[in-house]
Amino acid sequence: MAEALSGRRAQAARNDDAILAAAKAVFIAEPDAPIGEVARAAGVGISALYRRYASKEILLATLCLDGLRRFIAITEAAAEVSDPWESFVEFLRGIVDADVHSLTVHLAGRFTPTPEHRELAVRAGVLGDEILHRAQRSGAVRGDLESTDLPMIFEQLAAIRLGDDDQIRDLRRRYLDVHLAGLRSEAIAYGTLPGAAPTPADLGARWNRAT
Template sequence: MSISEVERAPKPRRRDAVERHDRLLTAARSEFAVRGVDASLERIARDAGVAIGTLYRHFPTRMDLLLAALEPRLREFLDGSENAMAIDDPWDGFVSYLENLFRVQAGDRGFNDFLSRRFPGSPDTERIHDQMCRQIEDVLTRAQEAGAVRPDIALADIVNLIWSNGRMIDATRTTAPNSWRRQLYLTLDAYRAAAAHPLPEPPMTDEQLYDAMVELNAAD
């Protein structure tokens, strides 16, 4: 996935317009990080010191604003992902990929929501999610082929882990903000091939997983 997919080509603007744009991004990053992707756009405009109409002139839709606001988090995630996928040992690469993913997830509720949901009306977010899913499948398959990860783990199991980790992050954000690391490593022990036992249910299909992520977005 290229960062260019979530960036918009800049156009020449007056200094005051640039300043309003920057204030809107600063306010949006703060609000989305604390309140998630459903943060009030009116509050963001008010915190930026502009009218709601000005917000919409700069960012015609919520998703335009969200993607612009999340760009630093996406860049941080991508840089960490590339480093993890370059690790020679398949198990270490798998662990590093997930730890990077959940570390960025823990630092921003908006990014947490973004990871957990699907937004089928937004082609940009669909491309980003598809690329993330391919990355997860790549690091997972590599570790499985090396015999490090049990063969019955699927993409849906990793997304389930993202969901459960998101709830833990919300619950422990102020009391024990690093608790997610303990839970991740407990789960990783269960993912090891040597610890495998038969599972009572198959993983969700790709179609079921997609529908569940869309439903989660609709429910929230």
């Protein structure tokens, strides 16, 4: 009996992973897609999907929680790298490869964030700031870069959707390396950054539910 329950739990976990992966693909491609498209893409019945996610809003909210958790895990791993510049590079490359900011680009304002979203977002911000500021203190990263500049870089790269998955990955990595060259402290010889970085309030306002 214990084995049967374990098997059912394992299948439920596999179904959930498949649903979240399908939801990310479906809603990034078309945020207004019906939830039935996710069930078809995941290869599960619509009733199985609704047992886990009672509405599209709940599914979107869960998808974004998953993205925040991925961001935190990547950032925690990058923070373990001893060299400040390499830590910063691993952080940026990990986030770009995970494509978590496509969720921001396509899904911000489409559901009501919960306290858990806000708590995880604060945690993610603190961890990212620590990596950036350590690299700046070491002299590796230009000092006029603000922490709120980084989400803009991530979103610029997330907007690259040319070709198949392999080409998208390679292009994002290519242009991340262009960004990294401009983020080195030596790049400030070309002049300080013009204008002002967005404020945390600017970034947070996008998650307000559209009316």
